Amino acid sequence: MAWLQLRLQTRHPEFAEELLLAHGAQSVSFVDAGDTPVLEPLPGETPLWAQTAVLALFAEDADPEPALAAIAAILPEQNPPVVTREIVEDQDWVRLCLDQMQAVHFGGALWICPRHRTVEDASAVVVRLDPGLAFGTGTHPSTSLCLRWLAQADIAGQRVLDYGCGSGILAIAALKLGAAAATGVDIDPQALTASLENARDNEVELTVSDVSGFKTAPYDLVLANILAGPLIELAPLLSACVRPGGQLVLAGLLDRQAEEVASAYAGDFEIEAVSDEGWTRLVGTRLP
Template sequence: MPWIQLKFQMPRVQAEAAEAALEAAGALSVTLLDAGDEPQLEPGPGETPLWSEVVVSALFEADAARQALVGRLAAGLSEQTGAAPTIERIEDQAWERVWLDDFKPTRFGERLWVCPHGQPPEAQDAVVVWLDPGLAFGTGHHPTTAMCLEWLDAADLAGKTVLDFGCGSGILAIAALKLGAARAIAVDHDPQALDATRDNAAANGVADRIGIHAPDAAPQTTYDVVLANILAGPLVALAPLLIGHLRPGSALALSGVLAEQAEAVCAAYTDSVDLDPPRIREDWVCISGLSKIEQSP
């Protein structure tokens, strides 16, 4: 079935009302996209961040009545925003196949590969994390996730316990288990992320070694490895919580941080963690180090 796509740009403060109006007009879906370059990787608990300027994209059925309606909506939006919206006919296609065209087996570090189901890597000794095409977020291709995966590939994880805070698709926790960790705890405030992690863990044969929790239900204990690939603001705010999950000698890896934010994030952890020099890729930073917490007598 083909669709009609109506797309326009507007300030964030107008987006909620526009979304409601489009849904009331019969839109099958309404999507808000970044109109500039303001990263929003993972909000803090209870937050729903949005960009200052958004592109609103709405899909309608492509029948004659809807085409006329979309034309009237476009005219009204043009008067309201001062810019002409775009109207495009979207033909039906195998959307899962389109997504797979951009998701190929990818290596991170020496051993670790992330692959869509049915596309094994060429390497015979590969450690593979399989991801479901229906759960597309958190595939490892963003620099922040890629650096965390490479860090895990180089780490000694044999028999270790791991906390993945802000787990998304569960890719980091699952990778840690595939690389030899004994048990992982995956935490996220988004129920969809928890569902994705649960499905991906089952598909990778590690469901019996992973605990999946909302933040308020997560175990209050310490771990050998603590991972958090979220945003700089939450990383600073959550520093006491994440440090509280460290034990003497624990390894910490933080990402989702822009280069200009690295100093503030490092400052929140430096008293408790012996930090390595930050690794930078495409203006994104991964911060890692070992806990300086001393063993209790």
């Protein structure tokens, strides 16, 4: 089965969605029309991109003219948005995405591998992970920076806190690399569910908790791959979670945000910064 896809860009995507659905669209989705990703919004928030494109799917033989007429007549724009049409073939989109995923080496013995792939190196430490409920498969530069640090770090026997765990990828990688225990914390219940499922699939034991229920007792290593604003706000809490001499790894911040985030932790840590593709990783060693 094929579909007729309409694509338009408007300052009022929610309004366009209502009009399209009212005139026969089978589904409507929003995509980034620029290059401004929205990462890990807070609970209850549903932010859109500064430039949002609206994609509407109609049956291949449907007449889209009533929808287009409504868009032109009712949408509160100075000029009607430009609409493009395309026939798209139906596919198993999930399977297509999975088939395109490959195992990725992050240095040392560490690999992140989709479940349907294999890593031939017998000495490899493999974390098996497919895209799912929560953010984090290692493809984003901020996650990659954290995984590359873990791959070369000596964390054997350490107690690890992964604050903002998402899919659990960092905590699971730490456990596979020899950490004695790991706790994943997140504000999103789906992230905690995904982390537990991924930990079971990787045959490691992970403790998870929401932000109000985890133990703040000092850890050997604290990982926080979230966003610059929360990292600054959480500086007193995350700092208190690291034992003297322990390490703190912060990511999810743009290069231009690094200095401000580092300054929030500078009183308690000796900090080093590494940048990749416009994103920065900060690694701090807790001062005595």
